[in-house]
Amino acid sequence: MRRKAQLQIDLDASLAEEFSAAVDSARTSEAEVLREMVQDYVDRQKMDGEYRRFLEAKVSRGRDDIAAGRVMSAEETERLFAERRQKAMKQGNAV
Numbered sequence: 001m002r003r004k005a006q007l008q009i010d011l012d013a014s015l016a017e018e019f020s021a022a023v024d025s026a027r028t029s030e031a032e033v034l035r036e037m038v039q040d041y042v043d044r045q046k047m048d049g050e051y052r053r054f055l056e057a058k059v060s061r062g063r064d065d066i067a068a069g070r071v072m073s074a075e076e077t078e079r080l081f082a083e084r085r086q087k088a089m090k091q092g093n094a095v
Helices: 013-025 030-067 074-094
Strands: none
């Protein structure tokens, strides 16, 4: 069984009037607009939480790599990719 709840919010009178006018012009109800806004907010919070967990795991893996010595200096990385770019350019010219 679906439970219903009521939500009461306080708004400035002018904002409440503008909201009512916007809802009327959209030919919908205030309750429907608020339900959609609440659902959008909940969905965004879930996505933010998922991304935060993903990012924390990625940072943790990076810290583990550093602790285990699995790192390259910026200079090593640049040298490696310069070689790769040069090789790719030679292969591209040969085709």
